[in-house]
Amino acid sequence: MADRFLRRAHASEIVRKLCTKAIFEQGLITNGDRILIAASGGKDSSVMAWALSSLKNSLKTGYKLAALHISTDFCACCKKSVLSEKLESWGISFTDLFVPVTGRLKPGKKMNCYWCSTQRRTELIKYAVENGFNKIALGHHLDDIIETFFMNLCAKGELSAMPIKLVYRKFPVTLIRPLAYLEETQIIACAEEQDILKAACTCSYGAHSKRLDIRKKIAELTNSSGAVKRRILRAALMQSDTKGLEKE
């Protein structure tokens, strides 16, 4: 119990530290950046928004933050008013954009995660470019990155990972993933501490079995060790260093 209390008490500080480490090591933020936060309403992007806002003073790098939430005709569970209140309390302006993800499906095609994320990504980039943002911050964490690495490895026979920083060739924007060094458990602990968790929503479609299955297997492979997971991240990133520009 004491351990759990200590862990939780330090959760926000751990998030701030590992976010800062990723930002410096990977060169994610530079002076004058205008960063658009992709705010899904979930715990990850909400913790990221809190962290980027909270780090503004300590980083001594001047940057501006705004958040874009994409609403769809597919998932209406998001507690938008709570989300916008939270974001605004951290000094982050909130915009809600409606995208008819299901309505855009071609006849006979079924809804799937790939279609939804591609639609949302396109709109996110379009909005960023049109509104003068040069960075888009996504809330993927260490476990997300490793899961995708293993799914690509086992299903496609490819060594490829989501890069922590992706400079688009076609668009004047760069994707960044400031939570890349953080495990999901650390993010959940921080979300509890910052009273974010109960406001967070999760797409029920996202709980698909393939990702849950690989998550369980990775836990076994790594004994859920953060050190092992960070080693795998390091190896996976060596790949995305050379391939990142070509992917996504």
Add this chain to the structure above:
Amino acid sequence: MADRFLRRAHASEIVRKLCTKAIFEQGLITNGDRILIAASGGKDSSVMAWALSSLKNSLKTGYKLAALHISTDFCACCKKSVLSEKLESWGISFTDLFVPVTGRLKPGKKMNCYWCSTQRRTELIKYAVENGFNKIALGHHLDDIIETFFMNLCAKGELSAMPIKLVYRKFPVTLIRPLAYLEETQIIACAEEQDILKAACTCSYGAHSKRLDIRKKIAELTNSSGAVKRRILRAALMQSDTKGLEKE
């Protein structure tokens, strides 16, 4: 039972097929090669010796085979006379070389797998060079290669795999691994079929827990699917294509 019978009845043919595939796809053997088989006395190198001998006519590539067994002061379990009889029945000459692996340990140093394999590899290369062999064939299979890949990934944070073909820079010899496409179960089935298994010996030190542990985890990760394991091999080999020359 019928399935098991069928599988076993075809085991030798599967080994011949997948060996041939590896040889052609990876360019392992060319006309005039003098191949030294590293014959440990175990099931893997024995099956490899049988396969390379058995393929001599069908491959229509002229190559010579000889086997070198390295005896040590460490492990004396090998049924050498059975091994030499088997090899000679396949038309492969047999040489036994004694290397005092334990005797070479520096004072205070303990025996370990890395030391033993380095000593044996050095002697193998030396013997090959001195006796005019241009290839050394090692009996590592698909599961060995994937296990090493995951051990390097989890323990070192490195993407590196044993290459199927390794051209040494320092020595005029090339390492080849003709069993690289074969799963261990397929090799065991062939060893049973060819009456090799009961003659095979295994170093008891080799059953160390780290490799057994990763083997179990890989079985879970891949659902013991040969297709998934071959996809992982493909990805791992993309790494060794560029790094193989620097490693081993």
